[in-house]
Amino acid sequence: MKNYVVFNEADFKKRVEICISLLEVDFGLCNMDKVKIDISNRMTRGFGYWMYKVRDREAYKTIKLQFSSRLLDGRFYIKNVDEIILHEVIHYLLFEKTRINHHHDKVFHKYCEKYGTNGNGEIDCKLTELGEKIKKQEQEKRSEKSNHIREPKYNIICEECGHTYTRTRKCKLVDHPNNFKCFCGGSLYVVKNN
Numbered sequence: 001m002k003n004y005v006v007f008n009e010a011d012f013k014k015r016v017e018i019c020i021s022l023l024e025v026d027f028g029l030c031n032m033d034k035v036k037i038d039i040s041n042r043m044t045r046g047f048g049y050w051m052y053k054v055r056d057r058e059a060y061k062t063i064k065l066q067f068s069s070r071l072l073d074g075r076f077y078i079k080n081v082d083e084i085i086l087h088e089v090i091h092y093l094l095f096e097k098t099r100i101n102h103h104h105d106k107v108f109h110k111y112c113e114k115y116g117t118n119g120n121g122e123i124d125c126k127l128t129e130l131g132e133k134i135k136k137q138e139q140e141k142r143s144e145k146s147n148h149i150r151e152p153k154y155n156i157i158c159e160e161c162g163h164t165y166t167r168t169r170k171c172k173l174v175d176h177p178n179n180f181k182c183f184c185g186g187s188l189y190v191v192k193n194n
């Protein structure tokens, strides 16, 4: 048996829904068809996120559950992917049930323990064999990209502190440096790079 799964979006969403229904015993299915599940390509720091609206500094409404697209491509073991889903789903369901954002408190930890996930969100995602390949490809792409980053065309330098601002194209700052000041209050002048 493979220990990882490559999901399409629909299958991944189904997996989240399955996790939600697994928790039915404790939370009921009150909001199951209400929650929006979102897959994000841009989510490069975390893996999962229960997104809510805030009023008077407190969560009062769930907006959606968001997951990084990196959970879909098979780079992580399915066990860890499930742990991440469960962690976020428990945030969501616990809030819907109690109307309180429990963050990572004792109550939250209790449910995380029961359902076999980490209550601090510290899930150690090791790469699968496929994940190692994906990581290599990403690194190659990144280094290709960084070779293409253009040198800034203009340096805007502060007469006082020497701080240098850079611009890759013409703009107000480049055309009229006298209309601007450095953050230190100093005057600016422009040097064009060739």
Ligand SMILES: [Zn+2]
Binding pocket: 087, 091, 103, 104, 119, 120, 121
């Ligand atoms: Zn959390």
Ligand SMILES: [Zn+2]
Binding pocket: 158, 159, 160, 161, 162, 163, 182, 183, 184, 185, 186
């Ligand atoms: Zn300055």
